[in-house]
Amino acid sequence: SQQGEEDPQALSIQEGENATMNCSYKTSINNLQWYRQNSGRGLVHLILIRSNEREKHSGRLRVTLDTSKKSSSLLITASRAADTASYFCATEAGRRALTFGSGTRLQVQP
Amino acid sequence: EAGVAQSPRYKIIEKRQSVAFWCNPISGHATLYWYQQILGQGPKLLIQFQNNGVVDDSQLPKDRFSAERLKGVDSTLKIQPAKLEDSAVYLCASSLGGARETQYFGPGTRLLVL
Numbered sequence: 082s083q084q085g086e087e088d089p090q091a092l093s094i095q096e097g098e099n100a101t102m103n104c105s106y107k108t109s110i111n112n113l114q115w116y117r118q119n120s121g122r123g124l125v126h127l128i129l130i131r132s133n134e135r136e137k138h139s140g141r142l143r144v145t146l147d148t149s150k151k152s153s154s155l156l157i158t159a160s161r162a163a164d165t166a167s168y169f170c171a172t173e174a175g176r177r178a179l180t181f182g183s184g185t186r187l188q189v190q191p
Numbered sequence: 192e193a194g195v196a197q198s199p200r201y202k203i204i205e206k207r208q209s210v211a212f213w214c215n216p217i218s219g220h221a222t223l224y225w226y227q228q229i230l231g232q233g234p235k236l237l238i239q240f241q242n243n244g245v246v247d248d249s250q251l252p253k254d255r256f257s258a259e260r261l262k263g264v265d266s267t268l269k270i271q272p273a274k275l276e277d278s279a280v281y282l283c284a285s286s287l288g289g290a291r292e293t294q295y296f297g298p299g300t301r302l303l304v305l
Contacts, residue, residue: 111291112291114293116296121301122298122299123195123282123296123297123299124234124282124296125296126293126294126295129293169234171233178224178239178246178247178294179234179236179294180236181226181233181234181235182233183231183232183233184232184233
């Protein structure tokens with residue numbers, strides 16, 4: 082079963098706009114990670130936020146984590162056409178490897 | 192630094208046939224993972240190795256799937272016999288230590304079972 086669920090399933094925006102994706106999960110975690118997957122390619126790690134952190138930044142990416150609500154959000158600011166991809170949240174708990182959500186498909190129109 | 196290598200990139204087989212995938216992780220990475228990604232879904236862990244020992248294979252359909260990691264480096268994943276529902280992308284990933292560390296993914300093998 083998949084622990085994380087992303088919302089929305091699909092998102093279409095114009096270049097320059099911000100994109101926000103949300104992730105909800107069910108059990109306690111050690112960390113939550115966001116990955117990007119371009120069509121037909123492998124996953125690329127974007128950012129990791131630990132359970133004792135609330136917010137993290139990396140370039141145009143901003144991730145928040147609310148462990149009381151078991152939710153996270155990924156914000157991409159000033160989006161570009163090259164940001165078009167699927168974005169997955171993944172949770173890590175214990176020794177088990179990552180549990181991925183079903184992803185948000187982002188389309189950035191030039 | 193070379194990334195995770197996988198081969199083949201694409202494979203088409205008929206149901207009931209056998210197929211094998213190969214993965215070469217990043218040099219020095221102790222942990223290796225195989226994921227199955229069905230179209231429109233997120234990756235699902237099949238098996239996790241730490242060096243050449245199995246850490247987690249609870250979601251591996253052991254009646255038809257098998258995996259090994261000889262000498263704690265390369266790994267092969269085999270399906271025998273394949274079913275239509277095995278059509279998916281099979282992703283290999285590796286990390287330096289355990290599951291708490293960043294995983295690096297290979298490009299995947301796209302399998303189509305007819």
